[in-house]
Amino acid sequence: MSVLVDGNTRLLVQGLGREGSYHADACRTYGTNMVAGVHPNRSGMKFEDAVPIFETVKDAVAETQANVGLIFVPAPSAADAIIEQIDAGIPLVICISEGVPVQDMVKVRAYIEGSGSRLIGPNCPGLITPGTKTKVGIMPGAIHKHGKVGVVSRSGTLTYEAVDQLSSRGIGQSSVVGIGGDPINGTTFVDVLELFAADDDTEAVVLLGEIGGTREQEAAEFIADKLGKPVVATIVGQSAPPGRRMGHAGAIVTGPSALASNKIAALREAGAHIAETPADIGEVMAGVLAG
Amino acid sequence: MKLHEYQARDILARFGVPVPSATYVETPEEARSVAESFGGKAVVKAQVHAGGRGLAGGVKLVSSADEAADVARSLIGTKLVTHQTGPGGAPINGVLVAELTDIKTELYISIVVDAEMRTPVIMASQAGGMDIETVAEETPEKLIRMATDPVHGLWPYQARDIAIALGIPPKSVRSASALIMNLFKVFTETDATLIEINPLVVTGDDQVVALDSKIDIEDDALFRHPDLAKLADPAQDGELERRANDAGLAYVKLDDGSVGCMVNGAGLAMATMDITLRAGTNPANFLDVGGGAQEDKIAEAFDIIVSDPDVKAVLVNIFGGILRCDIAARGVVQGATESGSSVPIVAVMRGTNAKEGLEILKTSDLNVTFADALSEAAPTIARVMAEAN
Numbered sequence: 001m002s003v004l005v006d007g008n009t010r011l012l013v014q015g016l017g018r019e020g021s022y023h024a025d026a027c028r029t030y031g032t033n034m035v036a037g038v039h040p041n042r043s044g045m046k047f048e049d050a051v052p053i054f055e056t057v058k059d060a061v062a063e064t065q066a067n068v069g070l071i072f073v074p075a076p077s078a079a080d081a082i083i084e085q086i087d088a089g090i091p092l093v094i095c096i097s098e099g100v101p102v103q104d105m106v107k108v109r110a111y112i113e114g115s116g117s118r119l120i121g122p123n124c125p126g127l128i129t130p131g132t133k134t135k136v137g138i139m140p141g142a143i144h145k146h147g148k149v150g151v152v153s154r155s156g157t158l159t160y161e162a163v164d165q166l167s168s169r170g171i172g173q174s175s176v177v178g179i180g181g182d183p184i185n186g187t188t189f190v191d192v193l194e195l196f197a198a199d200d201d202t203e204a205v206v207l208l209g210e211i212g213g214t215r216e217q218e219a220a221e222f223i224a225d226k227l228g229k230p231v232v233a234t235i236v237g238q239s240a241p242p243g244r245r246m247g248h249a250g251a252i253v254t255g256p257s258a259l260a261s262n263k264i265a266a267l268r269e270a271g272a273h274i275a276e277t278p279a280d281i282g283e284v285m286a287g288v289l290a291g
Numbered sequence: 292m293k294l295h296e297y298q299a300r301d302i303l304a305r306f307g308v309p310v311p312s313a314t315y316v317e318t319p320e321e322a323r324s325v326a327e328s329f330g331g332k333a334v335v336k337a338q339v340h341a342g343g344r345g346l347a348g349g350v351k352l353v354s355s356a357d358e359a360a361d362v363a364r365s366l367i368g369t370k371l372v373t374h375q376t377g378p379g380g381a382p383i384n385g386v387l388v389a390e391l392t393d394i395k396t397e398l399y400i401s402i403v404v405d406a407e408m409r410t411p412v413i414m415a416s417q418a419g420g421m422d423i424e425t426v427a428e429e430t431p432e433k434l435i436r437m438a439t440d441p442v443h444g445l446w447p448y449q450a451r452d453i454a455i456a457l458g459i460p461p462k463s464v465r466s467a468s469a470l471i472m473n474l475f476k477v478f479t480e481t482d483a484t485l486i487e488i489n490p491l492v493v494t495g496d497d498q499v500v501a502l503d504s505k506i507d508i509e510d511d512a513l514f515r516h517p518d519l520a521k522l523a524d525p526a527q528d529g530e531l532e533r534r535a536n537d538a539g540l541a542y543v544k545l546d547d548g549s550v551g552c553m554v555n556g557a558g559l560a561m562a563t564m565d566i567t568l569r570a571g572t573n574p575a576n577f578l579d580v581g582g583g584a585q586e587d588k589i590a591e592a593f594d595i596i597v598s599d600p601d602v603k604a605v606l607v608n609i610f611g612g613i614l615r616c617d618i619a620a621r622g623v624v625q626g627a628t629e630s631g632s633s634v635p636i637v638a639v640m641r642g643t644n645a646k647e648g649l650e651i652l653k654t655s656d657l658n659v660t661f662a663d664a665l666s667e668a669a670p671t672i673a674r675v676m677a678e679a680n
Contacts, residue, residue, distance in 0.1 A: 019583070019613075076514050101512035102404050103482055109409045110441035138582075140612045140642055155558020156582075157610040161665060164610075164641055181557055183406035210558055213406045236561035239545075239568050240577070247541040247557025247579040249511070250406065255424065260565075277569050278562035279665035 002129035002175045003150065003195040003202070004092060004120075005068060007033075009134050012066035012090065014038040014057060014081050015097075016047060020072030023096075023138050027070075030141040031133025036060040057081075057088040068092045070126065070136050075099035078122055079108050086117045093186070094136055095121035102249065105184040112186060119186025123248070125156040125178035131201075137178065139163075147172015149285060150196040152189055153208035154181050154248070158236060158278060162206055165282025171289065174202040181248030183212065189219035197227050204230045204288060206281060207272070209263055211237030212250045216263040224270035232285045233267045234275040235260040292508045293340040297387045298522050299486075299506040306477045308470055309500045313389035317367060319360040325388040326359030334389050335362045339381035340527040342505070343373035349383070352391070359388060377546065381527050392502055397490035398457050399423060400471065402478045410441040411478060413471070415453050419490030445475040460497050467499040474501075481519060482512030531595050538591045541579040544599065548575030550672060551596035551605040551634075553589075553623070555580050555614045563608045566665065570672040575602045582613040589622020590629060597632040604675050606668060607638045609648065616640045616648030624655045633658065635675045639668050 011032050013024040016039040025048060028034050036054060037047040043055040054060035057069065069085040071078060071094065078097040085093045100122045112119055120127060126137015131146040139160060145167040153159040159178055166173065177192050179185055189207060196202045205227070209216040216235060223231050238260040240246050242253040253259055268274050273288055275281045294302075297315035304310050314325045315338065326333040337349035344350050349371045353359045363386050370380030397419025405412040415435040416426045427434050435456045439445045447468060454467035470491075478486050485507040492502045513520045525533050535542030541557065550567040554560035557579045564574035576599065580592050596605055609619045623636070636659045640648045652659045662671040 075511060099511040101482055101509055102484065103411075103479065103509070103512065106404060106410055106441045138613060143642065153558070155556060157554075157556025157612065158558030158562050160610045160612060160642060161559055161562070165665075183404070184409050208558065210561055234562075236558055236565055239564040239574050240561060241545060244543050244577075246543065246561050246577050251557060251561065255427075277566055277666075277669070278559075279566060279569075279668065283666070 002131055003192070003199050004175060004177065005127055005129050005134045005136050007132040007134065008067070009033060009136065010035045010065055010067045011136060012036040012038060012057065012060050012064070012069045013072065014069060014085065015072035016042070016053065017072065021047070023072065026141065027135045030135040032135050035064040036066045057084045057090070061088045061090060066090065068136055069094065071095040071097060073097060079104035082108050082119060083111060086112065086115050091117055093117055093119045094124070094126050095119065096124060096126060096138060098123040100182065102182070102184060105182065109184055109186070120177065121180040121185060123182045124180030124185070125159060127175060127177040129175045130173055139176070143167055144176065145172040148174055148201055148203040149206060150174050150199065150202040151176040151206045151208070152192040152196070153178050154210050154250070155208055155236070158208055161278065162208055162281045166206070166285060169282050169286050171282065171285055174199060181250055183250035188215050190222045193219060193222050193227055197229065202229065204232070204285065206285060207231055207233040209233065209235045210248065210251050211235070211240055211246065211260050212252050212254070212258050214257050217257060217266045220266035220270035220272070223267070223272055230288045231272040232275055232281060232288060233272040234278050234281055235263045236278055292510050292513065292523055293527070294506045294508065294522055295338045295340065295524065296336065296504060297338055299504040300387070302477060302481065302506060303501055303504055307473045308477070309498065310504070311389045311392050311500060311502060313387050315385055315387050316363065317385040319364040319367070322363035322386060322388050323356045323360035326353060327356040329390045331355040332391050333359055334391060335359055335366070336387045336389065337366045337371050337383045338385050338387055339371050339376070339383055340524065341371070341373045341375040341381050343375050344371065347371055347373040349373070379529060384526065392492060392500060393495035394492045395495050396493040398492065399426070399489050400474065400491050401485065401487040401489070402475060402483070403485050405438065408438050411439045411475070413437045413439065413445070413453060413475070415457055417458055419492065439475065444479060445472060447472060459493065459499060463493065463497045463499055470499055470501070477506070481506065482509045482516060483507060484509045531598060534591070534595050538588055539581065540588070540592050540595070541577070541581070542595060543577040545574055545576055548573040549601055549603040549676070551575045551599065551602040552608070553578055553580065553592055553596055553605060554608045555582065555584070555610060555619070559608060559610060563606060566669050567606060567672060569669040570676070572672060572676055575599055580614065584614050584622070586618055586622040586625055589619050590626035593623050593626025594630040597630050597634055602634060603679050604635045604637065604672065606672055607636055608665070608668065609640050611640065611642030611644055611648070615644040616642065617644040617651060620648035620651035624651060624657060627657050635660065635679055637662060637668065637671050637675055639665060
């Protein structure tokens with residue numbers, strides 16, 4: 001009925017500084033079952049008088065059987081936190097932190113292979129399953145609505161914009177997954193599309209891509225051959241000049257395949273419905289669902 | 292963060308990469324004495340953060356110490372305009388005076404992190420001096436690509452394979468391999484995002500030397516390289532980019548645009564830029580105010596946008612989340628007031644405290660037109676621009 005997070009999610013939050021605490025609280029308020037916090041020098045204390053805080057991820061998992069880890073630690077320590085969560089056996093690790101050095105991510109990616117853990121992010125808004133009131137990230141929960149459209153995106157606020165367009169038309173979401181804007185991240189479009197393909201309660205998918213890299217072209221191949229569900233896609237950055245980074249570390253045109261036009265052509269060829277501008281996502285999806 | 296050639300050359304030398312004898316100077320007198328130490332024959336190279344220096348007149352061969360001083364005098368204190376700098380050019384605060392190298396062959400080598408392979412990749416070609424994109428496009432078979440091990444790095448046999456594929460003379464393969472190994476060490480130990488040696492040369496006596504070098508360091512990794520952070524030269528950036536950098540804003544000035552864009556989030560910022568195209572206009576900038584921005588930062592962002600003389604209207608698009616719309620609105624009012632700007636504003640606000648934010652803009656003295664949804668932003672911008680002209 002959703003992908004990755006649901007009513008069985010037992011959330012651990014690592015990094016309970018000002019931002020981490022704010023968002024951990026918002027996740028709990030939305031309905032997520034947060035079972036543990038991890039923060040230096042606060043072992044034995046409780047977060048919001050309710051959730052035990054531990055010194056290490058290993059201790060937290062042993063005590064609470066946490067199965068999803070959310071990371072807010074500052075970017076210089078983010079790679080270490082990801083590895084710590086993988087080593088503690090957490091199957092799903094979500095890293096919100098922005099600005100993780102790319103050479104750290106080279107090593108983290110290699111470490112994940114064969115570890116049995118999945119990483120989402122870094123530099124992502126996290127993910128949410130409205131149907132079970134499970135939010136593991138920084139998105140505004142209130143704009144989401146339970147339903148049958150899966151959303152996967154490289155962006156944060158653009159995802160909220162797309163979700164808002166869907167919800168305001170009465171189109172709910174099964175799960176919304178932000179994979180992040182960095183050039184090397186844990187989970188790709190294809191990884192999430194595989195999950196949506198296998199999820200009976202996801203009937204259609206919104207894919208929000210951007211300039212840089214070739215992951216959208218890989219997604220197009222999967223959509224053409226294996227997804228078996230309608231897709232509404234948009235690619236932002238059509239107006240970006242080559243060679244200039246547009247905020248996200250991965251959003252830079254380095255060659256023809258990184259161009260928005262190239263990605264749009266590949267997705268169109270694969271049978272995806274293209275929203276010509278990001279303002280049209282809700283409308284195009286409404287048309288697709290109406291048949 | 293970009294480094295100047297002279298800074299990159301110093302780093303390479305420290306890691307054992309052979310480079311030509313050269314000294315960075317900031318006065319014609321120093322240029323004269325350095326050239327004198329080379330017997331008068333030298334190359335004088337303007338130090339700016341941009342490629343295309345040679346074609347732009349920023350690299351000159353001199354045959355006497357006097358000429359070196361003259362060339363240095365003509366360059367230092369001026370601006371160099373290359374195809375990479377934009378029309379304003381980049382300030383030349385100093386020149387590198389280098390000994391002439393007896394060049395037999397010009398080659399190319401670079402290292403970047405390849406996002407698709409998720410590991411550093413070495414690219415090399417026998418077409419030194421040429422742009423690597425051109426080589427990749429026109430003669431892809433001549434491009435050598437070697438992916439390194441993400442954990443271990445570059446193995447010596449790989450460096451040897453590259454040297455051989457580059458056609459390095461057999462007796463120099465060993466030193467060329469060592470050079471490539473050291474280049475890779477520079478890449479990892481400085482958290483570089485790019486190292487480019489163009490050209491890498493084989494000299495008349497079969498030495499392999501990094502003649503021109505370019506190193507970019509990852510901004511996000513500077514926390515562990517305080518020594519490298521000191522090498523920043525913000526004067527090379529445009530004034531608006533410099534102000535944005537100081538304020539912690541992601542800002543990119545775009546050519547030929549007239550609609551300023553102020554947005555939270557990089558993806559939504561790109562989306563907003565694209566929507567101005569739909570309105571039949573061009574975006575003047577990319578700007579992401581970021582998640583945790585406060586009023587002062589929003590005000591500075593607005594001030595930076597309207598300080599660009601090309602901007603005829605501003606599209607404010609905020610999806611309130613971590614950043615609340617009322618804070619964004621107060622920042623816009625503050626920024627417009629402080630800058631004394633009267634350019635028309637089109638505002639789209641949704642999410643947290645959108646109602647409060649819109650109310651603040653409505654009751655202000657600013658010239659604001661509202662769009663209820665992103666789909667209305669393009670026609671609204673088109674109308675406002677038509678009225679402005």
